[in-house]
Amino acid sequence: MIRLNQLTKRFGAFEAVRGIDLEIPAGQLVGLLGPNGAGKSTTLKMLTGTLVPTSGTAEIAGIDVARDPLAVKKLLGYVPETGAVFEALTGREYLELVAALHHIPEREVDERIERFLTFFDLSTAEARSKPLSTFSKGMRQKIVITAALLHNPQVVFFDEPLNGLDANAALLFKTLVTSLAKEGKTVVWCSHILDVVEKICERVVIVNQGRVLEDGTVPAILERHHATSLEQAFNQLTSTENLHQRAEDMARTLSQ
Amino acid sequence: MTSAGGVDRRQLKALLRAYFVLSTRSMPVGITGAKRVRTLPFILFIYGLLGFVIGAMAPMLDSTFLFALFVHMMTFFVVGTMALNEAAEVLFNARDADILGFRPVNGPTLVLAKGLTILGFCGLMAVAVNLGPTILGFLCKDARGWFAPVHFLSVAIETVFLCATVVCSYGLIARFLGPERFQRLVTAAQILSTLMLVVGFQVLPRIASKMDAHGFLETTPLVWALPMTWFAAIDVALASTSASTVYAVGAAAGVTATLLLAWIGVLRLPANAAVESRASAAPVTPAPARKAELTERSSGWSRWRLWTVWMPDVTERAVFRLCVTYLLRDRALKVRLAAGLAYFIVFPLLILINEDHTGIMPVMLVWMLGIVPLSAIEMMRLSSTPEGAELFLFAPVAEPAALFHGARKAALVCVVFPLAVWSVTIATWALRETPEKLLVVLPGLFLIAPMSLVPGLRGDFVPFSQAVRSGERAAQVLAVFLTMVPMGIVAVGVFLAQKFGFVHVAIGGVLVVAAALHFGLSKWVRTRSSKALRR
Numbered sequence: 001m002i003r004l005n006q007l008t009k010r011f012g013a014f015e016a017v018r019g020i021d022l023e024i025p026a027g028q029l030v031g032l033l034g035p036n037g038a039g040k041s042t043t044l045k046m047l048t049g050t051l052v053p054t055s056g057t058a059e060i061a062g063i064d065v066a067r068d069p070l071a072v073k074k075l076l077g078y079v080p081e082t083g084a085v086f087e088a089l090t091g092r093e094y095l096e097l098v099a100a101l102h103h104i105p106e107r108e109v110d111e112r113i114e115r116f117l118t119f120f121d122l123s124t125a126e127a128r129s130k131p132l133s134t135f136s137k138g139m140r141q142k143i144v145i146t147a148a149l150l151h152n153p154q155v156v157f158f159d160e161p162l163n164g165l166d167a168n169a170a171l172l173f174k175t176l177v178t179s180l181a182k183e184g185k186t187v188v189w190c191s192h193i194l195d196v197v198e199k200i201c202e203r204v205v206i207v208n209q210g211r212v213l214e215d216g217t218v219p220a221i222l223e224r225h226h227a228t229s230l231e232q233a234f235n236q237l238t239s240t241e242n243l244h245q246r247a248e249d250m251a252r253t254l255s256q
Numbered sequence: 257m258t259s260a261g262g263v264d265r266r267q268l269k270a271l272l273r274a275y276f277v278l279s280t281r282s283m284p285v286g287i288t289g290a291k292r293v294r295t296l297p298f299i300l301f302i303y304g305l306l307g308f309v310i311g312a313m314a315p316m317l318d319s320t321f322l323f324a325l326f327v328h329m330m331t332f333f334v335v336g337t338m339a340l341n342e343a344a345e346v347l348f349n350a351r352d353a354d355i356l357g358f359r360p361v362n363g364p365t366l367v368l369a370k371g372l373t374i375l376g377f378c379g380l381m382a383v384a385v386n387l388g389p390t391i392l393g394f395l396c397k398d399a400r401g402w403f404a405p406v407h408f409l410s411v412a413i414e415t416v417f418l419c420a421t422v423v424c425s426y427g428l429i430a431r432f433l434g435p436e437r438f439q440r441l442v443t444a445a446q447i448l449s450t451l452m453l454v455v456g457f458q459v460l461p462r463i464a465s466k467m468d469a470h471g472f473l474e475t476t477p478l479v480w481a482l483p484m485t486w487f488a489a490i491d492v493a494l495a496s497t498s499a500s501t502v503y504a505v506g507a508a509a510g511v512t513a514t515l516l517l518a519w520i521g522v523l524r525l526p527a528n529a530a531v532e533s534r535a536s537a538a539p540v541t542p543a544p545a546r547k548a549e550l551t552e553r554s555s556g557w558s559r560w561r562l563w564t565v566w567m568p569d570v571t572e573r574a575v576f577r578l579c580v581t582y583l584l585r586d587r588a589l590k591v592r593l594a595a596g597l598a599y600f601i602v603f604p605l606l607i608l609i610n611e612d613h614t615g616i617m618p619v620m621l622v623w624m625l626g627i628v629p630l631s632a633i634e635m636m637r638l639s640s641t642p643e644g645a646e647l648f649l650f651a652p653v654a655e656p657a658a659l660f661h662g663a664r665k666a667a668l669v670c671v672v673f674p675l676a677v678w679s680v681t682i683a684t685w686a687l688r689e690t691p692e693k694l695l696v697v698l699p700g701l702f703l704i705a706p707m708s709l710v711p712g713l714r715g716d717f718v719p720f721s722q723a724v725r726s727g728e729r730a731a732q733v734l735a736v737f738l739t740m741v742p743m744g745i746v747a748v749g750v751f752l753a754q755k756f757g758f759v760h761v762a763i764g765g766v767l768v769v770a771a772a773l774h775f776g777l778s779k780w781v782r783t784r785s786s787k788a789l790r791r
Contacts, residue, residue, distance in 0.1 A: 050357035073360035084354035088278045100270030101359045 001026040001155060001186040002047070006056035009042050009210075016042040018210035019056060024188070024203075026154075029181035031201035032190045033230075035238045039210040040190050041081060044157050047188075048078050060155055074102070077153035079161045081190075083137075083144050091117075091127035091135065091143045095150060102151035116146040119176075120169065137164030145173065149180075156180065159190045174200050198230040208238045262364045263522075271361070271369035275346075279373065300384040303334065311388030318397040320496040321503070324407070324488035327389040331411060332484045334385050335378045336418050337595055342374045343422045351640075367423060368522045375419045382415045393491070403495040410490035410510075417483065417514040424521035486510030567665060571653050575662025575719055579636055583670045588640060588724065593671065596631040599624065600675050604682045615693040616751070618686035621679045623700035623747045627739050628675055629708035632667035633660075637711075639720035648718050657782045660717040664708050672704060695759050696750050699766035703743065706773035710739070712781035 002024040009017040017039040024030050034040045045051035047058050049069030058065045065072045085094055092113065099109040117127055120142040132140055141164045148156060158177070162170050178200055181187050191197055197204060198218055206214040206221075214221055214237055218230060227233035235243060310327060317323045347370050356366065386407065394403040479485050489506030493499050567573045582589050603621045639645065648659060680697065687693045711717065746766065753762035 045357075048358035050353070070360050070362055073358055076358070078358045080354055080358070082351075082354050084351050086274060086278055086355060089274060093274070093277060097270050097274045098359070101267050101356075101361055103266065 001028075001061060002188070003059040004043075004047075004056070005059075007043065007046060007053055007058050008055045009039075009046060009051060010054045016210055017046070017053075020207070020210070020212055022205065022212065022215070024186055026186050027181055027184045028203060029178060029187045029189065029201050031197035031204040032188055032207065033192075033194065033197060033204060033234060034207040038207045038238075040207060041159060042210075043207070044078070044159055044188070044190060048076060048157060049073050075154045077148035077151070077156040079144055079148045079156075079158045081159040081163070083141055083163060085132050085140060085144060085147075087133035088131055090129060090131055091122065091139075094132060094143060095127075095146060098147045098150055104151055112150055113146070116150065119172070120146065138166055138169060141165055142169065153185070155186045155188075157188045157190070160192070161189070162191070162193065162196065194229075194231045194234055204230065206234060206237055213237050262362055263368055264362065264365045267361055267365045268369055271366070272372060275369060275373040276376075279377065296380075300380060303381060303384040304387050306388075307385045308388030308392070311390075311392035314389070314392045314395040314399070320393070320396040320399045320403070320498060321488055321492045323389070323393060323396045323399075324410075324491035325485060327386065327393075327407075328410070328414060328484040328487045331382055331385055331414055331487075332418070335382045335415055336422075338381050339374055339378050339418045339422045341591070341595070342377055343419075343426060346370050346374055347423065347426055364522055367427070371419055371423045371522060374422070375416065378419055379412070379415050382411050386411045394495075396496075398497045400495045400497065403491065406495035407491050409494075410487045410507075413490065413511060413514050414484070414487040416518060417487075417510065420514060420517035420521045424517050427521055480506060480509075483510070483513065486513065567662070569655055569658045569661075571651075571655065572658035572662040572665070575659050576666050577662075579663045579666030579719060580670055582636065582720065583666060588638075589635060592635045592638070593632060596635065597628065597671070597675065600628075600679060603679075607682065607686050615687055615690055615696075618683035619693065619696050619700070619751070620747065622676075622683050622697040623703075623743055624740070625672060625676055625679055625700060626703045626707040626743050628672050629664065629667045629704065630710055630739055632671045633663055633708065633711040633717075636663045636667065636719050637715075637717065637722050638724045639722070640724060642721050642723050645718050645721035648721070655782075657712070657784075659719060660712040660781060663717070663719045664712070668704075668708060672708070676701070676704070693754070695763065696747075696754055698763050699750050699770075700743075700747065702767050702770040703746070706770050706777055707739075707743075709774065709777035709781055713777070713784065 002022070004020050004022040007017055007020045007022075008015070020039075020043060032040050032043070042051060046053050047060065047065060049065050049072055052066055060072045061075055063071050063075075086097070089097065095113045095116075096109060099112070104112065113127075114124065116122075117124055122139060122142055127143075132143065135143070141161070145161060148158075156177075161173065161177075165173060174196065177187055177189070181202075189197060189201055201218070203217055204214070204221060205212060214224075214233070216224070221230065221233050222228070225233040225236050227236065310330060313326075314323055390404045390407045390411070393399055393407050394401055396403070486506050486509045489503040490510055493503040493507040496503075563573060563576070567576055583593075600621070603617065603624070607617045607621070653659065680701075683697055684691075684694065750759065750762045750766065753759045
């Protein structure tokens with residue numbers, strides 16, 4: 001479903017993504033991990049057609065994203081890390097805009113929006129009358145997630161989707177995502193919350209400095225790195241320092 | 257669903273509806289909760305009034321062409337500046353790219369939606385400015401009775417031309433230069449275009465007024481190179497007894513250029529939107545040398561002892577540095593400043609053209625400096641990312657007035673001081689034969705400091721805490737013009753004092769008043785600000 005071939009992105013002299021090769025079949029739920037500045041968001045932007053690769057290709061459902069971004073965008077849903085929305089619109093108005101952009105048949109729009117609002121325990125009246133600027137962070141994130149799934153995409157990219165969600169909403173959402181994968185949708189989950197990724201993703205890809213460092217199932221990665229948790233393996237792969245020692249030193253300095 | 261040109265009608269309708277709601281819904285914008293666009297009806301009213309004043313000139317002119325040319329020049333300036341500012345906000349909104357960049361919207365649809373949004377707002381301004389000339393234009397001696405609908409049509413075409421030109425130019429820049437160089441070039445292009453518009457609006461009518469109305473086109477054929485001439489030609493070709501083939505050709509040129517630009521801008525540059533979203537999304541990494549230079553320059557500020565004497569408060573120094581950095585690097589702020597301060601380029605040109613022997617214009621040039629800090633400080637309230645200013649709400653700011661004073665001093669150092677040197681140099685040169693008139697300049701300089709305190713009296717001053725909205729710029733221009741009135745009265749007083757031989761007393765008086773004003777206003781600002789961040 002998703003195929004990256006020597007995908008590279010340069011910004012001037014800085015190489016954010018360095019020749020990534022990756023293949024994700026349909027129906028797989030993949031965790032994309034990496035420290036800050038590793039190239040995760042840049043990779044996602046190239047996959048969603050908002051950035052053009054410097055070289056290499058990214059394909060979704062056999063379509064080259066750079067050649068036909070429009071065709072690819074019709075197939076995908078994306079929850080960006082920024083959670084940006086048009087804040088002056090009400091939740092309902094925003095979702096209606098998204099529905100129109102994705103050509104959801106007009107007779108189905110109301111029903112689909114209602115279904116998601118109910119699922120996320122969002123009040124219909126509130127979504128209809130209040131601008132998004134007055135929504136709490138969690139409520140707004142529910143609208144952003146709804147906007148990503150409203151058109152029933154085949155491929156979904158989540159960049160820190162749990163931002164602002166309360167524990168119940170997060171649980172509900174994680175269950176939804178695993179169910180979506182079982183239904184045959186391809187899901188890429190980008191996050192720094194490794195516990196969640198460890199629990200729900202069947203495959204994990206770890207990138208650093210624009211390169212893939214590790215790719216496999218969680219048990220396989222733990223075994224390869226003799227680690228007891230994904231966090232430990234991640235630390236071994238992406239950090240050269242003893243983080244515990246560094247944190248303790250910092251706390252001591254602050255106390256002085 | 258999609259037309260032959262690639263514009264998706266359903267998406268276009270949805271986007272237009274969304275942009276309309278976004279640009280009209282009243283909501284707090286920015287962290288200090290400024291209310292949006294409530295000033296719009298007032299601005300439209302003032303511009304409408306200005307239009308009627310210009311329209312009243314119609315019976316005095318015996319050439320419809322000159323009348324139409326003057327009106328179209330004014331429209332060109334007002335609507336052109338508006339289109340440039342609106343385009344910067346609407347076309348290149350980084351947040352917009354975050355929301356729409358990954359949606360299946362093609363370039364032509366997005367560009368057309370954005371272009372029509374800009375056109376809508378510019379159209380409002382164009383109608384306001386032209387209401388008077390449209391109604392009164394038939395009073396020109398060679399105008400026909402149906403001047404009104406014809407002028408309305410020519411203004412509509414001119415507005416489309418201006419918006420299409422802006423959209424097209426940005427599209428070309430983005431397409432051919434790539435995202436990294438795009439932002440810098442757009443800044444330069446915007447500043448340059450704004451300056452050209454202001455200069456054109458001020459200087460061209462003065463050149464035109466020196467020419468014979470009837471022999472105007474014969475003596476200055478180059479005037480046909482100016483787009484406003486084409487639109488004035490539409491008025492003459494269709495609604496004047498002086499209509500001739502020349503005007504018909506000019507009118508045809510205007511219509512053709514408009515259609516061509518609209519076609520290129522929307523349909524032939526379909527990469528516009530995509531390039532735009534990429535430009536916004538791509539992190540522009542500064543080259544290592546530039547980065548080092550910026551770091552060195554920034555740390556240099558804090559090491560210089562003089563700053564700590566002038567700005568003992570650490571918050572004030574921090575805000576000063578923040579504002580200086582914005583003044584040097586922020587594209588939107590630089591463009592707004594260029595538009596607001598273009599008069600300092602225009603005035604010296606007018607001094608050269610008018611061969612002013614009274615000495616009034618060079619003196620006015622220096623006196624106008626008093627409004628510069630007002631304009632610059634007001635601009636430093638605005639930002640495209642006002643959430644960033646929340647920093648000031650959470651920081652333990654002991655003296656909230658420091659937020660204002662830091663911005664004020666940045667405006668004084670980076671904007672007022674260079675302009676003061678420029679203006680005084682021009683004035684000194686212009687008054688070289690009557691150097692005694694330079695004395696009248698002094699009170700204007702004394703008033704700069706107290707005038708710079710005035711913005712601190714309006715609302716809660718938190719730098720870069722308000723979102724930029726449609727009409728904001730026009731409102732500022734009006735506020736600045738209104739402030740010029742008392743300044744002008746004082747200037748005239750000092751002028752008269754010199755004429756009657758007691759200029760030294762007048763200068764002393766202004767100095768005392770300036771000092772008292774400075775003291776009083778500083779105290780007022782401090783009292784007001786102490787409440788501001790605690791609400």
